[in-house]
Amino acid sequence: MEKKGKEVSRRDFLTVTTSAVGAVGIGAAAIPFIKFMSPSKDIIRAGVMDVDISGLKEGEFKIVMWRKQPVFLLKRDKRMIETAARIDPSKLKDPASPEERVKRPDFLVCIGICTHLGCIPHFQPEKIAPGFDLPGFYCPCHGGKYDTLGRRLDGPPPENLHLVPYEFIDGKKLRIGTPEFAGFTENIRKIQDLPKVKV
């Protein structure tokens, strides 16, 4: 009886051990697969970038790189806000009101790539160019001109500078991008095509 019991125990032990090893093997093999199926937080957040804007003073301009694209950040001062507000949107080639361009009147966030052939326009804090006595952006490649809302005023650019999704976080941080822009093919394509994005 004792012998039989021992034999049963040994058999049970071998069965349990084999099952356990199998389970561990399957589990180990499954880990990379599960990881592959569930993108990490880093990947999900890859399209999102936080920028500290607490030190940006009125009239200051900054360029940050987001998804390999220059993004213009401009803390608009009173003159910038007023001069752009005087422009009649209906006279623009790509009509847009100030409210359609910014979430906060004092802050512009847009892609810093000229919509003509892709040069990076220069920030002109005093006047855009001779004959354009207001602050804005000047594209030296072919003379494209934009106001401080990134709206196309003159020259060959067909459209305004493109907008990106963003939000202000507690007044000190700017979050550029959204999780939906985090690496899914459709969104990469959209970004590469520099689409108009609703803010």
Ligand code: FES
């Ligand atoms: S690329 Fe800017 S005006 Fe041509």
